[in-house]
Structure formats: C-alpha cells, structure tokens
Amino acid sequence: MERAVGIDLGTTYSLVATAGKGAARVLRDANGDGRFPSAAFFGRNGKDALGWDALHRAEHEDGDLLLSIKRFMGRGAHAARQDPGLRSFRLAAGDDRMVRFHVEGDRTVTPIELSARYLAALKARAEQDLGGPVTGAVITVPAYFDDAQRQATKDAGKLAGLNVLRLLAEPTAAAVAYGLDRPEHDNGRYVVFDLGGGTFDVSVLAFERGVFQVLATSGDTALGGDDFDLVLARMLLRDAGWDDPAGLPRVLLNQARAAAKAAKERFSTEERVEIVFAPEGGRPVRRTMTRQEFHVLVDPVLRRCRAPCEAAMRDAGLTGADLGGVILVGGSTRMPVVRAFVREFFGREPLLDANPDEVVAVGAALQADLLSGGDRDMLLLDVTPLSLGVETMGGVVDKIIPRNTSIPARARTTFTTYADGQTGMDFHVVQGEREKVEDCKSLARFKLSGIPPMAAGIGRVEVTYALDADGLLTVTARETTTGRTASVEVKPSYGLTDAEVEQMLVDSMDFAEQDMESRLLIEGRVEAQRIIDATRKALREDGAMLSAAERRSVEDVTAQLEVAKNARDRHEITRLIDALDHATAEFARRRMGASIQSALKDHSIREFT
Amino acid sequence: MTKCPHCDATTDPVAEPRCQGCRALLPLPAGASPFDVLGLPTSYALTAEALDAAFRRRSMAVHPDRLARASDKERRIAVERTAALTEAHRTLRDVEARALALLRLAGVTPDHRADPTLLADLMETRERAEQGDDVRRALVEQVGSARAGLLTDLERRFGELEREQALRDAARVAPLGALVTRVRYLTRLWEDLQGQREHAVHVQ
Ligand SMILES: [Zn+2]
Numbered sequence: 001m002e003r004a005v006g007i008d009l010g011t012t013y014s015l016v017a018t019a020g021k022g023a024a025r026v027l028r029d030a031n032g033d034g035r036f037p038s039a040a041f042f043g044r045n046g047k048d049a050l051g052w053d054a055l056h057r058a059e060h061e062d063g064d065l066l067l068s069i070k071r072f073m074g075r076g077a078h079a080a081r082q083d084p085g086l087r088s089f090r091l092a093a094g095d096d097r098m099v100r101f102h103v104e105g106d107r108t109v110t111p112i113e114l115s116a117r118y119l120a121a122l123k124a125r126a127e128q129d130l131g132g133p134v135t136g137a138v139i140t141v142p143a144y145f146d147d148a149q150r151q152a153t154k155d156a157g158k159l160a161g162l163n164v165l166r167l168l169a170e171p172t173a174a175a176v177a178y179g180l181d182r183p184e185h186d187n188g189r190y191v192v193f194d195l196g197g198g199t200f201d202v203s204v205l206a207f208e209r210g211v212f213q214v215l216a217t218s219g220d221t222a223l224g225g226d227d228f229d230l231v232l233a234r235m236l237l238r239d240a241g242w243d244d245p246a247g248l249p250r251v252l253l254n255q256a257r258a259a260a261k262a263a264k265e266r267f268s269t270e271e272r273v274e275i276v277f278a279p280e281g282g283r284p285v286r287r288t289m290t291r292q293e294f295h296v297l298v299d300p301v302l303r304r305c306r307a308p309c310e311a312a313m314r315d316a317g318l319t320g321a322d323l324g325g326v327i328l329v330g331g332s333t334r335m336p337v338v339r340a341f342v343r344e345f346f347g348r349e350p351l352l353d354a355n356p357d358e359v360v361a362v363g364a365a366l367q368a369d370l371l372s373g374g375d376r377d378m379l380l381l382d383v384t385p386l387s388l389g390v391e392t393m394g395g396v397v398d399k400i401i402p403r404n405t406s407i408p409a410r411a412r413t414t415f416t417t418y419a420d421g422q423t424g425m426d427f428h429v430v431q432g433e434r435e436k437v438e439d440c441k442s443l444a445r446f447k448l449s450g451i452p453p454m455a456a457g458i459g460r461v462e463v464t465y466a467l468d469a470d471g472l473l474t475v476t477a478r479e480t481t482t483g484r485t486a487s488v489e490v491k492p493s494y495g496l497t498d499a500e501v502e503q504m505l506v507d508s509m510d511f512a513e514q515d516m517e518s519r520l521l522i523e524g525r526v527e528a529q530r531i532i533d534a535t536r537k538a539l540r541e542d543g544a545m546l547s548a549a550e551r552r553s554v555e556d557v558t559a560q561l562e563v564a565k566n567a568r569d570r571h572e573i574t575r576l577i578d579a580l581d582h583a584t585a586e587f588a589r590r591r592m593g594a595s596i597q598s599a600l601k602d603h604s605i606r607e608f609t
Numbered sequence: 610m611t612k613c614p615h616c617d618a619t620t621d622p623v624a625e626p627r628c629q630g631c632r633a634l635l636p637l638p639a640g641a642s643p644f645d646v647l648g649l650p651t652s653y654a655l656t657a658e659a660l661d662a663a664f665r666r667r668s669m670a671v672h673p674d675r676l677a678r679a680s681d682k683e684r685r686i687a688v689e690r691t692a693a694l695t696e697a698h699r700t701l702r703d704v705e706a707r708a709l710a711l712l713r714l715a716g717v718t719p720d721h722r723a724d725p726t727l728l729a730d731l732m733e734t735r736e737r738a739e740q741g742d743d744v745r746r747a748l749v750e751q752v753g754s755a756r757a758g759l760l761t762d763l764e765r766r767f768g769e770l771e772r773e774q775a776l777r778d779a780a781r782v783a784p785l786g787a788l789v790t791r792v793r794y795l796t797r798l799w800e801d802l803q804g805q806r807e808h809a810v811h812v813q
Pocket residue numbers: 613614615616617618628629630631632633
C-alpha cells in the first residue's frame with residue numbers, strides 16, 4: 001500500500017491529505033478539524049507546545065509564541081529585523097543566511113526547525129490515520145517563493161524525516177484539485193487567486209485533458225491575511241493608549257492580534273462588528289465598526305494585490321474576458337473586501353465552489369499519488385516565477401532563464417575570455433527581474449579555473465543553468481575551446497548541508513522529550529494495528545486450526561489491544577502487544593507446521609510473524 | 610526510422626514518442642528540430658494556442674512524472690525529452706527565435722550586424738526618445754507598428770517558401786536573414802523604449 005501524502009505547509013495553518021486508490025481526502029484531528037495551526041509556544045515552565053495547544057497557552061502564559069514563521073523561510077536576520085509585524089518574537093544573533101529566534105529555556109530555533117516540527121506533527125497524524133509509515137510527501141510552497149525559500153522548505157522536509165517527492169506551487173496544486181473534479185471546466189484558461197495567511201500568489205493556467213499548464217505566475221511572499229490583522233491590531237493598541245507597540249509585553253501583543261483576527265473573521269459574515277479589547281494596564285476598548293470602515297482601513301494592504309495580478313495577466317497575454325473563471329484559494333479570500341477586489345479586477349464573479357482552505361493539500365496529495373506510481377490521468381506543468389541570470393560587465397544582469405519558463409528547464413549561454421592569457425573566470429548567479437545586479441537576489445558566486453591561456457576573446461566558456469522540477473537551480477560551467485574541459489557545478493549556498501541537517505536532527509532530539517513520547521505512542525499504535533490486522537487475517541485463513549476456546553482467547557486480547565490503541569497509554573499498548581504475541585504463539589507454531597506441508601501457505605505466515 | 614532501444618522494433622520517435630512494439634518511451638533522434646520535438650510540421654505560421662496544445666499533448670506522453678513506475682532507462686529518456694520539449698516550446702513561442710530556428714534548418718547563418726542605415730536610424734530614435742515622455746510614447750507606437758509590419762512580411766515570405774516546399778533551400782531562405790536581423794534590432798529598441806516608461810511609473 002502506498003502511503004504518499006500532500007502537505008500544505010501554510011503560514012497560519014498547515015494540512016495533510018492523502019489520495020490512495022480513490023478520491024483525495026484531508027486527514028483530520030480528533031475534533032474533525034483538518035487545520036493544524038503553524039504555531040509553536042515555548043513556555044516559561046519549560047514545556048513546548050505546537051498547533052492549537054500553542055495558541056491556547058499563549059493567551060494565558062508568558063513565553064515565546066512563534067507564528068507566521070513561513071515569512072522568514074530562506075531569509076537572513078536582516079529580513080526579520082525589517083518585518084512589519086508586531087514583534088512578539090525575540091531575534092537571536094542570527095547570521096546573514098538564516099533567521100534565528102531566541103526562545104524560553106535559553107535556546108534558539110530557526111524557521112526551518114519550526115517548519116520541520118509542524119511537518120513532523122502532520123506526518124504523525126498521517127501515519128496514525130494510514131496505519132503505517134509515510135513513504136513520500138509533496139510539500140506545497142507559494143508559487144512566488146525564490147530559490148532560497150524553496151531550498152529551506154525542502155530542508156525542513158528532510159529534517160522532519162520526510163522523503164520529499166516534490167515541491168509544488170500552491171496555486172497549481174489548487175488548480176489540479178479544482179479542475180480534475182469539474183470536467184466542465186476542461187479546455188479553458190483560469191486564474192488562481194491565492195491569498196493565504198502570509199503570502200500572495202496569482203497564477204494563470206490552461207487546463208486541457210488532465211494537463212494543467214501554468215502560463216504565468218506572480219505574487220508577493222510578504223502579503224497575506226496577517227497584514228490585515230496587523231492593521232487592525234495596531235488600531236486597537238492605539239485606542240488602548242499605546243501608539244508604539246515596540247516594547248509592549250508579549251501577552252498583550254498576542255491578545256491584540258487575537259482580537260484583531262477574530263474581528264476580521266467576523267466581518268466575513270457580519271456588516272457591523274463590536275470589538276472588545278480590555279488589556280491590562282490600558283484603556284479598555286469597545287467599538288463598533290462597520291464593514292465599510294474596515295474596508296477603508298485595510299485598503300492599503302489590498303492594493304498590493306494589484307501589481308502581481310497585472311503582471312501575471314500581461315505575461316500570459318490574456319485579459320479578463322479570455323478567462324473561464326477565477327478560483328479563490330486561501331482563507332483570506334473569504335473576506336468580502338478581497339472578493340470585491342477580484343470581481344473588479346478580473347471583471348467577473350469568482351468561482352466559489354472550492355474549499356479555499358483545503359484545495360491546496362488535496363492537489364498536493366493527488367500529485368504525491370501520481371509521483372508514487374498511482375494511475376492518474378493528470379500532469380502538472382509548472383513554471384519558474386523569477387528570472388535567473390548571470391552578472392556581466394558593468395553589473396548588468398544577463399537573463400539565462402526568463403521568468404514563467406516551464407520547469408524542469410535547461411538553458412545555456414557562452415562567454416568569451418576578455419584578457420590575454422586569462423585562466424579563470426568569475427561568475428555571479430542572481431535571481432530577479434531587475435537589470436542591475438544589486439537589485440536582484442544573489443544566489444551564488446563561483447570561479448572556473450584551469451582555462452588554458454589563450455588570446456583574449458578566444459577562450460570560450462559555456463554556462464548551463466538547470467532548473468529541476470522543484471524549481472531548484474544547478475549551474476555548470478565548462479571551458480570548450482580546446483576540447484579540454486574544466487567544469488564546476490554549484491548549488492546556491494544558503495541551503496543546509498547534509499551535515500547541518502543531521503546536527504539539527506540530533507539537537508531536536510535533545511529538546512523534544514515531549515516529541516519523543518508522542519512518537520513512541522504513534523509507533524506503538526502503528527505496531528498494534530499491524531499485529532491486529534495480521535491476527536485477523538490469520539484467523540480468517542486458518543481459524544480452523546484453533547479450538548473454540550483458543551480462538552476466543554486470541555479474539556479477546558485482540559479486542560483489548562484495539563481499545564488500548566485508541567487511548568493514549570503507550571505502556572498499555574506495549575503490554576497488550578506482548579500479550580497477543582503470547583496468545584498467538586501456539587497458533588503461529590501450528591500454521592508454521594501446516595506450511596511445511598503446504599508451501600502455498602508460506603506467504604501468509606511470513607506476514608504473520 | 611530508428612530501432613527501439615528496448616525491443617528492437619523499427620520506430621519513428623518523432624511521429625510517435627512511444628514504441629509501437631513495446632510501448633516504451635523512445636529517445637529523440639540526433640539533430641531533431643524544435644518542430645520535431647513538439648511533433649509539429651515545420652512552419653513559421655504557428656499560433657501560441659497551437660504551440661501550447663502540442664506542448665501539453667507531448668508532455669503527457671514524455672514527462673517523467675507520468676512514468677513513476679518505468680525503468681531507469683525509460684525515465685532517463687523522459688528527462689531528456691522533457692528538457693528538449695521545454696526548450697523547443699520556448700523557442701517556437703518567440704517569433705524571432707522561431708524564425709532563427711527555420712534559418713538554421715536551412716543551413717543559413719544570418720549576419721547579426723545591422724547595416725549602417727539601420728544603425729543610424731536606431732541611434733536617432735534613441736536620441737529623440739530623450740526629448741520627453743510624449744515623444745517617447747509616440748515613438749513606442751511608431752516602432753511597434755514598424756516591427757509588426759516586418760513580422761507580417763516575414764510570415765508572408767516564410768509562407769511562400771513553405772507552400773513551394775523550399776524551406777530547406779539555403780539559397781532561397783538566405784535573403785530572409787537580413788529581415789530577421791532587422792526585426793531583432795527593432796524589438797530591442799521597442800522594449801527599451803517601453804522599459805523607460807515602466808521605469809518612470811515606478812519612480813512616481
Ligand atoms: Zn520497443
């Protein structure tokens with residue numbers, strides 16, 4: 001049985017879905033909720049919490065609540081210092097390559113480690129549901145994520161012990177989940193408007209007979225629902241008497257943010273919302289706000305969606321009239337103000353029949369199933385969101401792979417030597433749309449040496465850019481004039497080395513006793529299920545080898561283990577696994593004996609033991 | 610016609626990416642043109658829709674994501690064919706690159722240098738664009754329509770050669786080289802003129 005999953009690693013919430021033989025489904029917690037808050041809490045008393053637990057504790061306890069860390073994936077400390085958010089996190093002395101947060105217990109954590117913990121929690125949810133280890137995962141990323149952000153996401157997957165089958169763009173995943181289900185939309189061009197908690201993507205796709213081709217994509221990796229919350233939270237803090245949120249207690253900031261978020265969500269269904277915010281040490285705030293007033297307040301945030309929409313439509317060469325529809329994805333598209341923007345910009349009503357929270361995870365699950373050999377009539381053809389180039393004379397960028405090129409992709413360009421007897425050539429690999437190197441993101445610098453001395457302009461070096469299906473880049477340079485080749489291969493350098501990933505794995509074991517406990521519980525449950533299944537199978541096949549009393553005793557212990565498996569005591573699970581082993585020992589011996597007489601039975605016995 | 614590397618059947622990997630005998634994916638023959646890669650007839654007159662449709666159809670047949678359970682050998686072929694497919698699609702989607710591909714197929718290497726009158730023209734236009742936004746906007750229009758006129762010309766002349774089955778006749782294709790070079794210079798100028806406008810908007 002294949003156990004591949006799709007994971008939507010979101011800014012605010014993350015989800016996991018699976019698509020086995022049949023339709024894809026989102027895996028839910030005990031309350032039937034598919035959402036897992038992408039939140040971690042590090043309390044004073046030393047205990048950490050993830051997900052819903054983290055959110056609840058942060059409202060009552062002092063400690064470090066880390067939210068929306070997806071904003072910092074693949075970013076240096078510089079980006080975090082500039083973050084416009086309410087700074088309830090504490091930055092540790094990080095480096096240029098990676099943000100580091102200081103948390104209770106005198107520890108530091110990176111966005112990659114936190115993402116890995118969310119991924120591990122979702123992996124555990126899936127393993128419990130599917131009754132076995134997850135064999136592979138497709139993890140979604142915002143379409144507009146650059147190379148560093150994608151690499152960081154892949155590292156988080158590795159750190160969580162996942163076999164990452166693919167990084168998939170969120171709007172593309174959503175389009176697949178939406179389009180495959182609705183054959184009436186076949187053969188058209190669609191826009192996916194994806195406004196999540198912290199990121200914004202807009203993609204234009206063509207669907208045709210199971211093929212989903214991305215024509216163009218654009219976005220803003222620092223724009224999302226969080227920004228709407230912030231505007232409202234700042235207003236509440238101002239009303240309560242604090243003009244500058246800097247230096248305010250963290251509990252207070254968390255409360256303001258929670259009040260803002262709740263109010264924002266109520267505006268999706270209500271015209272007037274009464275907002276109550278009664279912080280300790282501040283003026284109590286009680287105000288009624290109309291939806292119209294809210295719209296005016298958040299308009300500056302919403303206006304930032306416009307330029308990416310224009311860019312994607314221009315690059316696709318389409319106008320609103322050419323579209324079959326606009327699909328809304330991401331919780332923030334529930335806001336009426338966002339829907340009004342979509343209606344106005346594209347000149348049509350958005351399609352509302354998709355679940356904006358779940359389509360991304362479902363699409364990722366479908367792709368995971370395809371990539372692990374599932375028989376599905378579909379194919380996703382994604383693009384790179386940002387141009388990749390090389391620095392040339394005068395600090396100007398020469399684009400080698402332009403944005404919106406289908407991936408995987410490969411492109412080559414040739415350089416000639418510029419000095420007599422030149423034996424080396426320096427390369428600077430950049431990503432971005434601007435002409436000047438300093439306005440683009442630097443990915444890597446490398447030097448090709450060993451070029452045989454020649455007259456200027458004679459030596460030729462061929463540079464190849466290869467983008468893999470995850471949108472990750474490898475650059476190779478080769479000297480071609482003399483037939484002798486000197487070549488060098490670089491991968492952009494901000495990613496983690498395998499050794500660093502291993503070190504992080506060791507570190508996370510030290511500080512996650514609670515994790516260990518829950519992992520042992522899950523392993524126990526998985527093992528219990530395996531034994532229960534095997535016992536039942538053996539009873540079905542060879543039950544006749546047992547007397548009625550023997551059979552009843554095996555069935556009793558099996559039933560007890562079944563009950564224990566669904567409770568939380570792993571020691572009880574272990575005890576009953578041993579008991580069932582003991583109760584079936586004689587049965588196994590008889591089956592073994594029978595198998596010597598009948599080689600055909602070999603198969604089922606091997607499964608049993 | 611080549612032999613299938615999997616089962617030795619005789620195959621045509623351009624017309625049909627999979628072997629008729631064993632259904633396995635076939636490697637592209639050496640020297641396949643971008644048209645071959647997409648499974649399209651050699652022609653200048655291809656619409657963006659037709660190119661996208663061929664790209665999707667071929668991708669479904671050759672993409673490694675569709676071959677998760679295939680042999681390593683077949684998957685390597687799939688990776689190669691998909692890379693070639695992406696490149697061919699990108700080449701033919703761009704009218705200038707498509708024209709250059711047709712020249713190359715005929716064995717024609719165009720002279721990339723502009724003739725002196727064209728160069729003088731280009732320099733003069735760039736100087737005039739410095740006079741102000743209104744002048745520049747007018748020039749964008751003017752250069753854009755000059756370029757469109759040249760493209761129509763190019764389409765007509767390639768069309769004639771195609772009807773007369775002379776697309777591979779170097780002597781007949783060669784005169785189009787200068788026309789293609791002219792289009793490329795105008796495109797560069799046109800983009801630069803528009804780029805300045807975009808820049809001005811950002812500054813506001
Ligand atoms: Zn064959």
